[in-house]
Amino acid sequence: TQxxxxxxxxxxxxxxxxxxxxxxxxxxxxxxxxxxxxPGEGPVLLVTVVTGGEVKKLKRLTFQFGDAxxxxxxxxxxxxxxxxxxxxxxxxxxxxxxxIFGTGTRLKVLA
Amino acid sequence: xxxxxxxxxxEVTEMGQEVTLRCKPISGHxxxxxxxxxxxxxxxxxxxxxxxVPIDDSGMPEDRFxxxxxxxxxxxxxxxxxxxxxxxxxxxxxxxxxxSSGSYEQYxxxxxxxxxx
Numbered sequence: 001t002q003x004x005x006x007x008x009x010x011x012x013x014x015x016x017x018x019x020x021x022x023x024x025x026x027x028x029x030x031x032x033x034x035x036x037x038x039p040g041e042g043p044v045l046l047v048t049v050v051t052g053g054e055v056k057k058l059k060r061l062t063f064q065f066g067d068a069x070x071x072x073x074x075x076x077x078x079x080x081x082x083x084x085x086x087x088x089x090x091x092x093x094x095x096x097x098x099x100i101f102g103t104g105t106r107l108k109v110l111a
Numbered sequence: 112x113x114x115x116x117x118x119x120x121x122e123v124t125e126m127g128q129e130v131t132l133r134c135k136p137i138s139g140h141x142x143x144x145x146x147x148x149x150x151x152x153x154x155x156x157x158x159x160x161x162x163x164v165p166i167d168d169s170g171m172p173e174d175r176f177x178x179x180x181x182x183x184x185x186x187x188x189x190x191x192x193x194x195x196x197x198x199x200x201x202x203x204x205x206x207x208x209x210x211s212s213g214s215y216e217q218y219x220x221x222x223x224x225x226x227x228x
Contacts, residue, residue, distance in 0.1 A: 031214035042202050042219025050214055098167065101154040
C-alpha cells in the first residue's frame with residue numbers, strides 16, 4: 001500500500017515556466033521531507049517541514065506542509081534545466097524513525 | 112567526509128547465486144538504512160540499524176535477504192539465492208540521531224545497480 005501519492009507522475013515544461021508538485025496522504029505525518037534524485041545517484045535532501053502550515057523557501061523552490069500534516073506541495077518558480085530530476089516526498093509518523101517515500105514526480109525542464 | 116560509500120556500483124549475477132552489497136556510512140552517524148528502488152515499487156525501506164543493532168526489518172521481502180552491521184563503519188546486505196525479481200537499485204543511507212526539530216537528515220550513497228539474469 002502506497003501511503004504517499006505524488007502528482008503529477010511526469011512533467012515536461014519549458015525553461016522559465018512555473019510548476020507545482022503535490023504529495024498527498026490519508027495519514028498524518030510528524031515530519032515530511034522533499035528529495036531530488038538525479039540519474040545514477042542517490043536522493044539528496046532538499047528540505048524538512050515539521051509544523052502544519054509551515055512554508056519554507058530554498059531559492060526558487062517553495063515547500064508547504066498542509067495544515068493537517070497530511071499533504072505537502074513543492075512549487076518551483078522560473079524552472080531551469082538544472083531542476084530536472086526525480087522529486088520524492090517522504091513522510092515519517094510520530095514516534096518512528098522510518099520515512100515512507102512517495103511515488104515520485106519525474107520533472108524535465110527543456111532549454 | 113567522502114559521504115556514504117557503496118560497493119560494488121554495478122553487479123550482474125545469475126539466478127541462484129549469492130550477492131553481497133556493501134556500505135560504509137558517514138563517520139559519526141548512528142543510523143543506517145537499506146533501501147531498494149524499482150520503477151514499479153519506488154523507493155522502499157528494507158531494514159534499518161541504530162548503533163549497529165537491527166531495529167526494524169519488516170521491509171525485508173523474504174528470508175533470502177539478510178543484513179548485518181558488524182561495526183559502526185560497515186554494513187552488508189546479502190541475497191541468497193538471488194532471483195531475477197531482485198533486480199533493482201539498492202541504496203544505503205546514514206543519519207545522525209533526531210535533531211531538535213524531531214526529524215533527521217538521511218544521506219544516501221550512490222547505490223548498487225543489481226541485475227539478476
